[in-house]
Amino acid sequence: MQTEIAKLREENSELQKSKETEQRFVRHEQPYLTLEGDNQKICYCAVCWGKDEKMIQMDRINWDKGQIKLYCSVCENHCIECEQ
Numbered sequence: 565m566q567t568e569i570a571k572l573r574e575e576n577s578e579l580q581k582s583k584e585t586e587q588r589f590v591r592h593e594q595p596y597l598t599l600e601g602d603n604q605k606i607c608y609c610a611v612c613w614g615k616d617e618k619m620i621q622m623d624r625i626n627w628d629k630g631q632i633k634l635y636c637s638v639c640e641n642h643c644i645e646c647e648q
């Protein structure tokens with residue numbers, strides 16, 4: 565019983581955490597996310613987040629005409645970073 569309550573509490577705080585994170589997400593036309601107030605503008609995979617609520621940092625690949633291609637090595641989602 566004790567462990568079950570602890571487990572539930574843990575799940576609850578996890579949920580709370582992902583809710584807070586979600587509120588900071590900046591969504592883009594392309595399927596990636598950045599976090600509000602993140603100066604580094606790290607890009608996370610919107611597909612992986614939508615599926616498992618996992619924040620997967622996307623690889624940045626220099627692409628044509630100075631554009632940056634974003635690539636998720638988990639689900640192979642890829643897109644071109646939008647102008648911000």
Ligand SMILES: [Zn+2]
Nearest residue numbers: 609612636639
């Ligand atoms: Zn992904």
